Amino acid sequence: MRFVGGGWARRLALLSLSGLLTICGEAVAQASGSFMDGNKLHSYFNDKYLEAAAAGYVTGLIDGVTSLAAGKMLTGSFFCVPSAATVQQVSDVVKKYLAEHPERRHYTASSVIFVALGEAFPCKEAQAK
Numbered sequence: 491m492r493f494v495g496g497g498w499a500r501r502l503a504l505l506s507l508s509g510l511l512t513i514c515g516e517a518v519a520q521a522s523g524s525f526m527d528g529n530k531l532h533s534y535f536n537d538k539y540l541e542a543a544a545a546g547y548v549t550g551l552i553d554g555v556t557s558l559a560a561g562k563m564l565t566g567s568f569f570c571v572p573s574a575a576t577v578q579q580v581s582d583v584v585k586k587y588l589a590e591h592p593e594r595r596h597y598t599a600s601s602v603i604f605v606a607l608g609e610a611f612p613c614k615e616a617q618a619k
């Protein structure tokens with residue numbers, strides 16, 4: 491996904507993506523109670539025994555998206571996590587986002603993670619245009 495234009499265009503595109511993921515995430519969450527949602531992920535992050543599971547969920551999503559993009563099965567970039575970023579760093583980003591946006595925790599965890607990482611780690615080509 492490439493964003494065209496300056497900072498305002500990027501923010502508008504990210505807001506649109508956020509809205510789309512929110513709508514899709516809500517539909518999926520309502521269709522099946524078995525998916526991880528933001529509330530459950532938030533509770534995992536705040537439980538010393540489950541925090542590693544939350545970090546694993548986040549890194550699993552990042553690895554999955556990265557693998558799909560590398561295999562050209564996914565076009566565009568929703569977020570660009572720096573190669574030097576650690577599991578702790580990306581987990582902290584998502585944990586902070588969940589803490590600061592309780593109104594979004596009822597959406598699927600994957601949609602919340604996409605938005606959190608997209609805001610924290612936007613792709614450089616999106617910023618350059």
